[in-house]
Amino acid sequence: MSEQPIELDEIMNAQFIKHETDVLIIGAGGAGMRAAISAFDSGSSVTLLSKSLLGKAHTVMAEGGIAAALANVDSKDSWETHFADTMEEGVYISNYRMAELLAKEAPDRVRELEEYGALFDRTPEGTIMQRAFGAHTYRRLCHVGDRTGLEIIKTLEDQILHRDIKFFDEMYVTKLLKDGNRVAGAVGLKLNTGEFYLFRSKAVIIATGGCGRIYKVTSNSWESTGDGLGLAYEAGAELMDMEMIQFHPTGMVYPPGVKGLLVTEGVRGEGGILLNSKGERFMQQYSPKKMELDARDIVARANYAEIIAGRGTPHGGVYLDITHKGSDFIKKKLPSMYKQFLDFAGVDITKEKMEVAPTVHYQMGGIKVDPETTATNVPGLFASGEVASGLHGANRLGGNSLADILVFGKRSGDGASSFSKTVSLGNFAESDVMKEIERVKSLTNSNGTNPYDLGASLEENMSDNVGIIRNEEALKKALKAILGLKEDSKKAAVPGGLKYNKGLLQALELPSMLTASEAIVRGALERKESRGAHARSDFPKKNPDMRKNIIYKKGEDGMKLEWRDVPKIPDELKKIIPQEVY
């Protein structure tokens, strides 16, 4: 800290509104809301912040289901198989303990959600129905048609509203505040009023989701700009596996306004097949055994290869066909998809084929956390959900993200709550708070660069150079562009005031978007092999020496990368998972 700490209670300052809480949660998607519930139920006072309105977070877009080994449909399923599937899909760089906890605890979290009021689809016996999904050994995904995310969000929202949890929506956190080494608060701008807030808390949970918006074609909503990655990185937290970005095999390609919008894997799970323009079921060549239900990276690269080879559709995709299942079945099992294609593209999927192409979907990497408590390396700072890393390794199984937000959202709330009971509220230098407020205010003037233009350059750069197949030349080009944009972003400014100024918000988001992009590109350059979602045309093979994680940390003069060994798997777990093949 730059100067003598001042008791903030003594400061009478109209520049910001003060709010105190035990646990401060940044982000109100599934992970943040689940954390809020458990922190509150553990006896802490909880404040939940959301960039959008309550209940609108990106979780709402999740479609296919929650992976949990309930064994309702396939009685052979068990936590061991779910664990093994997760480790194998992560290409052996996942944190085994996180995968173990996920597989063991997901069933309880699903049943608990049901007890909170969620209504899952049922089996004929009346238990929770489970559907097949890519690279899951058994039918494992608990679902509500194809709008599972909406059900989760509304169920958790209901629980939040009926607890004494304070929430501020349309609140954007611009900086974390530290008391010595410990994170103990944050500065926020309330978008819908233009007021600044100073939050003092005993613990902070980051649950801000992913960074898909750094790409032009993405399934991610407006919010996913990697805000939490930037906040944590600036506060000294370690990031990990950032080079691992998942492309979902099936995003919409037409019309332009919804390019990238997700077409659920549930379509393939329910029997949908992929065809090229010649009518060939091309997955027979790429994956004769698992076909359309192989891992996402394999299906995404197959779709990409067909398009590049000139066997694509008129709008530059491949065909996804489920018409053979019949109108009643499709409308019942995939009602949102039916509506989505009818409303946006004018395509009736019960009669016509869909056009789809890979779209940026998920960041496997993120803030490095302790599996038990989700604590980061910075005291007082916790993280869960997509913004955290470790569970998914080099690739994520469909349905594991919804399991992740419930299992580790709960652990985050419990972990932060226990920590908050061991400390008191921290203190900050008033000048640090004021400095941050002045920084934000300085972005509102008419003489700067339009932040949307900078954002658009970044998106194009990432889509063009850091795509589904990478190479050194393009990655170096990308890095140069990112470093240039970092300089340019210092000149970003927008006219207008502080209240609901979306241009200002884009200017505030840029640094985090650039941090995420820089990490992805530096890591992709460093990892000279192809593993999971990370594919290099110049290094097409997997390298046993690189069965490690890359750690990213802020150093004195920029971003530092470090290779670190994957945690050693205990023998009793090691024997469950198949041997890695090179």
Next chain:
Amino acid sequence: MDTVKVSVFRRDPAVEKEGKFVDYEVPREDGMVVLDAMKYIERHLDPSMSLRWNCSAGKCGSCSAEINHKPSLMCKTRVDSLKGDKIKVAPMAAFPLIKDLVTDVSENWALLKKIPKFTPKEGLEKPWRISQVDIERSKEFKKCIECFLCQDVCHVIRDHSTDYFGPRHVVKAASLDMHPLDTLNRSEFMNKDAGLGYCNITKCCSEVCPEEIHITDNAIIPEKERAVNISYDPIAMFLRSRKQRRAKA
């Protein structure tokens, strides 16, 4: 270049007494929706215009507005579906204005807090068993994305100051009441405390619902009737009193 003309309501109530419509012209694209045009304005013509949107896919319910006077989601309204040479975009009129197209919808969460929460039967054997048939009714209401267009179009809310919670909240109550394991009956609360009696079933809410929930037929009318059955239905009252007498005997 083929363009689309959009007339957008602009006002910051903190500094301006009255609003005005500002005209913009944006490039026309194949299959574009109103939100695409608005995003173009936001990105290229005036970044300070206040506009709320999130998923762009009709899943989150953030971009509610009145398009050519009809409450609609901007992301789901195709430009080529609209008549006239100019598209008029205004904020929802039933809510306090924050700025330009953004309104304060926070009262909805205050109302949702008041609706008695999901209360399952006690001592049920776990895991719960529920049949698919029994979840279908509640499922329709669970499609609600809380866009609040039904609240906006409701003339009871727009034109009268009553204590009516509004269609969204009746849908919420109905979704809980029709949960097969819920034990409460919220219809009495909805009629006594949430002003459901003010609704004269004009069905405007059902017409604007982007999720095509039959709000009036499947939520409002049953919630009204169930209260009538419980409180005033003479046959039900007779049967109840007989049952009570039998129990005493």
